[in-house]
Amino acid sequence: MAIDALEAKLRPPADELAPYPSKLITLASGEQMVVREARLADAGALLGTVYPLLGVPKDYYDIVAARMYSEILGWFRYRVANEFVIVGAIDGVIAGIVTSRHVKAGLGMSLHTLTIKRGLRVGAQLFAAKMEHHIDYLGENEVHIVAESPIGFKRWMIEYELEDRSAMYPDLRHELGGVPTFTLTRKLWEAVKPVKCTGVRPVPAELLKTADKLIMPDEYVQLPGWKRGA
Amino acid sequence: MSARIGIVGIGHCRFGNSSEYDLVDVIAYSANDAFRDAGGLHLRKEVDQVLVGNMAAGMFNHQTSVASALISRMDMEPCPAELVENGPASGASAIRLGYMAIASGMADVVLVAAGEVMRVVSGWEATNIVATMAHTEAEYNMGLTLPGFAGMFTRLYMEKYGMTERDLALVAVKDHDNGAKNIYSHVQLPVTIEAIADGENANVVNNYVAEPLRMYSTCPISDGSAAVILVNMDSPKAKLFPKKPIRIAGIASATDTHCVHNRKDPLVLDAVRISAEKAYKMAGVGPKDISLAELHDAFVIFELLNSEEVGFFERGKSFLGVRNRETEIGGRIPINTSGGLKAKGHPVGATGVSQVVELVRQLRGEAEEGRQVKDPKYGMAVNFGGFGNNVVTTILAKD
Numbered sequence: 001m002a003i004d005a006l007e008a009k010l011r012p013p014a015d016e017l018a019p020y021p022s023k024l025i026t027l028a029s030g031e032q033m034v035v036r037e038a039r040l041a042d043a044g045a046l047l048g049t050v051y052p053l054l055g056v057p058k059d060y061y062d063i064v065a066a067r068m069y070s071e072i073l074g075w076f077r078y079r080v081a082n083e084f085v086i087v088g089a090i091d092g093v094i095a096g097i098v099t100s101r102h103v104k105a106g107l108g109m110s111l112h113t114l115t116i117k118r119g120l121r122v123g124a125q126l127f128a129a130k131m132e133h134h135i136d137y138l139g140e141n142e143v144h145i146v147a148e149s150p151i152g153f154k155r156w157m158i159e160y161e162l163e164d165r166s167a168m169y170p171d172l173r174h175e176l177g178g179v180p181t182f183t184l185t186r187k188l189w190e191a192v193k194p195v196k197c198t199g200v201r202p203v204p205a206e207l208l209k210t211a212d213k214l215i216m217p218d219e220y221v222q223l224p225g226w227k228r229g230a
Numbered sequence: 231m232s233a234r235i236g237i238v239g240i241g242h243c244r245f246g247n248s249s250e251y252d253l254v255d256v257i258a259y260s261a262n263d264a265f266r267d268a269g270g271l272h273l274r275k276e277v278d279q280v281l282v283g284n285m286a287a288g289m290f291n292h293q294t295s296v297a298s299a300l301i302s303r304m305d306m307e308p309c310p311a312e313l314v315e316n317g318p319a320s321g322a323s324a325i326r327l328g329y330m331a332i333a334s335g336m337a338d339v340v341l342v343a344a345g346e347v348m349r350v351v352s353g354w355e356a357t358n359i360v361a362t363m364a365h366t367e368a369e370y371n372m373g374l375t376l377p378g379f380a381g382m383f384t385r386l387y388m389e390k391y392g393m394t395e396r397d398l399a400l401v402a403v404k405d406h407d408n409g410a411k412n413i414y415s416h417v418q419l420p421v422t423i424e425a426i427a428d429g430e431n432a433n434v435v436n437n438y439v440a441e442p443l444r445m446y447s448t449c450p451i452s453d454g455s456a457a458v459i460l461v462n463m464d465s466p467k468a469k470l471f472p473k474k475p476i477r478i479a480g481i482a483s484a485t486d487t488h489c490v491h492n493r494k495d496p497l498v499l500d501a502v503r504i505s506a507e508k509a510y511k512m513a514g515v516g517p518k519d520i521s522l523a524e525l526h527d528a529f530v531i532f533e534l535l536n537s538e539e540v541g542f543f544e545r546g547k548s549f550l551g552v553r554n555r556e557t558e559i560g561g562r563i564p565i566n567t568s569g570g571l572k573a574k575g576h577p578v579g580a581t582g583v584s585q586v587v588e589l590v591r592q593l594r595g596e597a598e599e600g601r602q603v604k605d606p607k608y609g610m611a612v613n614f615g616g617f618g619n620n621v622v623t624t625i626l627a628k629d
Contacts, residue, residue: 125434198431
């Protein structure tokens with residue numbers, strides 16, 4: 001099976017990553033968001049959710065969507081090492097997606113956070129879930145983070161009081177574009193976790209079931225007038 | 231005052247994030263909207279005076295002479311134009327000065343346009359800029375910010391009168407419910423008391439900003455603008471405006487000590503009470519005549535305190551009125567039908583004008599379905615500058 005041998009050479013080495021346990025967050029609107037690790041079978045719905053945002057320059061949705069699209073595709077086709085995807089879904093409809101990567105023992109690399117449903121801090125909750133996975137479940141001590149949008153910078157660098165390692169380690173650059181790299185350390189995480197990270201576990205079976213088959217949103221506040229399939 | 235002065239045009243943009251736009255364009259949007267509402271853009275040439283409300287363009291946008299810029303942007307030369315700065319009460323102060331310009335006989339038509347673009351800086355920097363309104367030596371240099379101040383204020387009120395954090399959340403739920411129906415609101419999402427106060431995730435979903443103030447006790451940082459056109463109802467120019475004016479029945483301002491420490495009781499907002507008393511007297515009405523009120527609620531504690539100072543509730547009892555749903559639309563005295571600063575947003579310099587636009591919409595019967603107060607006669611707006619040290623109260627009447 002030459003193709004398999006070739007494919008094996010093309011795939012990055014993969015570590016056995018601990019799973020991220022699903023949780024339930026009641027948003028300020030009262031809506032219940034199931035937060036769970038995405039499965040490869042979800043890739044179609046995830047890609048279909050991200051795709052329409054490729055043309056939205058406001059708040060840098062275009063670049064985040066483009067990069068997240070490639071990250072999800074790379075994850076689905078085994079072209080990124082140790083990537084994981086976490087999704088937030090309300091009644092099964094995708095409200096936000098985060099991507100990230102385990103680099104090596106003790107070190108994680110946050111990739112992207114894409115908020116579909118805005119105004120309820122969905123992105124903030126999913127970013128916190130991503131950090132929770134890195135540090136609490138994968139046992140990492142540091143997560144490297146960059147921001148591409150001012151909103152991202154305000155949410156992560158400022159609100160988490162992340163450490164700017166640019167001056168300390170001039171050679172250390174996040175793999176996304178080489179922009180200045182900030183770091184969430186275990187110590188910082190423990191300090192902010194009580195006010196940033198929430199969720200009820202286990203998720204009641206009937207609610208978890210609603211997020212089993214992910215649904216692409218029909219409309220986006222980022223795309224006024226746009227309707228899926230129209 | 232014998233002059234009859236009314237509002238014949240209103241304009242408003244949706245509050246939110248306009249940081250991609252130039253401040254002057256943002257203000258011009260609402261000003262043009264007001265002219266369209268008043269009868270057409272050609273009416274720009276009838277304006278005798280332009281007053282622009284803005285608090286901190288010099289700091290937020292590195293821009294000064296905003297009034298001059300607006301005149302050129304709107305092709306309104308050689309109309310006189312000035313900027314009015316009174317902290318977050320800049321908008322209402324501009325309306326008051328517009329009223330005075332007409333009452334003095336120096337103008338018959340005044341455009342008051344106000345706006346702020348704040349989201350060009352981080353939330354922390356915006357908080358810092360807004361904090362410059364505090365007393366420099368005694369407050370700002372000590373690290374006090376407005377949320378910090380309001381947090382202490384809220385704690386004092388809770389200890390004195392028995393209000394709980396849940397009571398604060400009830401105000402937020404009411405304001406968000408109204409804001410969700412307002413096309414101009416920054417935050418158009420209703421929130422539930424279970425999610426922001428009672429539920430297991432409430433501590434994170436509604437996190438502390440300055441304990442006991444939480445995120446949903448605090449206004450968002452917003453960009454936006456609003457505008458009104460004032461007319462001397464007895465002048466020949468009034469006939470150029472087809473819409474029936476909504477009359478400014480009373481408008482008054484009052485001040486209090488700049489340094490809050492110098493007040494006998496920090497929970498007593500003398501400037502609100504005195505400005506309201508003067509406005510009531512000018513209008514010939516009292517608290518029981520008011521059909522609805524827009525009360526400055528940068529922090530929800532202010533909505534409660536203001537509602538006591540203007541006479542809607544006894545001191546220390548306003549939160550009980552909220553519990554009894556008296557301040558909801560359909561209640562005894564609907565407060566912040568627009569969503570208030572809490573949900574509609576608070577682009578500081580624009581807020582006072584925005585409050586008055588909401589009153590005009592309500593008095594005309596033009597508010598959205600589910601948000602319209604039934605048959606209102608008088609509307610009141612309280613716009614709060616500084617930490618209650620420079621307040622403007624406006625009472626509008628539907629004749």
